[in-house]
Amino acid sequence: MTRGLTRHIVLIGMMGAGKTAIGSELARRLRVPFTDSDAEIEAAAAMSISEIFARDGEAFFRARESQVLGRLLAGAPGVISTGGGAWMSAGNRDMIGARGLSVWLNCAPELLWQRVRQRPTRPLLQTADPKGTLLRLLAERSPVYAQAGLEFLSQAGDSIEMSTTRLIAALQAAAPDLIKEPS
Template identity: 70%
Template structure:
């Protein structure tokens, strides 16, 4: 691979799960930017949001993303809000191919509703907040290089297989999967 493949999309879309399977099949490194942020800060994203606020978190996110994208080429999973920042979109475009994992609200809600680790969903109406975020972010996510429609009934393996087939059709130099 000559460029990173950067997974973008809403929380619960499968960026980490599908991205790590893609990396395994392509024999390239997988990096989850949120995990890298947590490691660098020695605290959870929720704790960072609570202590320092979202603006501080977004600055750290941009720094970590820059470090990752200037490193060895691989598959990168980003947090749901990373693509919303113009500086991150520019950085991703300069170093990689953006792939939007497009997922419907019902599937996203099913995947995230039991998790208390989503700071943006700590509201009186978390499902309504998720719907609003999806409506706001969808048009910006649609600017990605590739839109991959994630299906609720796909296994991780099936989704990765479909994504590889789609990437082969749009990226002439996409590597063979062994």
């Protein structure tokens, strides 16, 4: 009585959109592996993303991110959460499209800000105007995020469980062949 996936579900979107929280709950309910690509990068580098950015720069980080994403996508289908910038790379979009369904967790700017404003672990927000930086990144990235296979709107007040229930329904409607029912 196990469920499964015919291909990966890859969650994309801004920092604070809930990719890791919703992704882990989604994987638990579907009984498939969950992997956070940022956590995999940190484990491989034996340092935090902030430390990688500080020591080696964003370009180095993005190259490692693409390598890790390729490795994850080569494995058995599961749920993968990506860093906010991973989808900006055309190569990453192609890799994800070949092996999975991309899902944009679209979140209102104020909700994103509420979730990330107290988090010092966000290297791109270590600026004089972190909220302005977040809003600029959102404006730049949204047209590219909109290329995802599925857009899922986060709703303020939704619990992780409620969001996951709505996401499963959206996935079943958009890609009926994606989730294998228990046999």
